[in-house]
Amino acid sequence: MDKTQTSEFLTKEQIIAATQETLRRFGVAKTSVTDVAKLLGVSHGTIYRHYKSKKELLEGVTAQWLEDEIIAPLTAITQDQHYIGEGIQHLKVYIEALIARKRHYAESDAELFEMYARVTQESADIIYKHVQHLVSHLSEIIRQERQFNFDHPDQVATAILQATARFHHPAHAYEWQSDNIDAEFAQVWLLIEKGLLHLNEERK
Known part of the structure; x- marks a missing residue:
């Protein structure tokens, strides 16, 4: 996953790919929006601009x-x-x-x-x-x-x-x-x- 990706150009497709990778690593229960954001190299607030909650992200x-x-x-x-x-x-x-x-x-x-x-x-x-x-x-x-x-x-x-x-x-x-x-x-x-x-x- 590209850690240099800026929030301005972050797409839902990239968030979904990162979420899938995080889910495979930690499982559904332990995966958080913060984990996905860390993998993408952005703040968790950036993820919330696209998805309002973990539920919506999943x-x-x-x-x-x-x-x-x-x-x-x-x-x-x-x-x-x-x-x-x-x-x-x-x-x-x-x-x-x-x-x-x-x-x-x-x-x-x-x-x-x-x-x-x-x-x-x-x-x-x-x-x-x-x-x-x-x-x-x-x-x-x-x-x-x-x-x-x-x-x-x-x-x-x-x-x-x-x-x-x-x-x-x-x-x-x-x-x-x-x-x-x-x-x-x-x-x-x-x-x-x-x-x-x-x-x-x-x-x-």
Whole structure:
């Protein structure tokens, strides 16, 4: 991190990067705005010009983390021509990628995942926007797949996300180490797949 950065040109992106580094070093509970300011070589007052509190700072970091590490890769899957035309398989690839990324960060980037889990409990607005982004992805897949014929793709997308929440919602992270977790997902997905096919047939 550049210690010569002046407060006049300090950007939110630089603050977020420094906060992530500080969180990995000290953890969520022990990280302070002062720690972030020290890493940037500025006063803590400079940070407060951009973020009014530690809570707001963590929300900003979480929103950016979700965008970079979860939404961006899933957007690529949503629009990947390799999967378009695969119908239900396209949906499965998407959900499996969502699960894999959440599980990966829970294991390999524990401090930032802890931050995400904490903000999930405290900031309904950020999580609502994140969920709506996921729903929009799934809805887009449903709309572009000729296999489906649903009047309300958003409702179907929301149901899929809710049905699989145990496998990607941070509140269930403690369950992801179970030896049976993959088999349990396979059973849930089988039910989802059969349900979608049944509903689709009724629409024809």
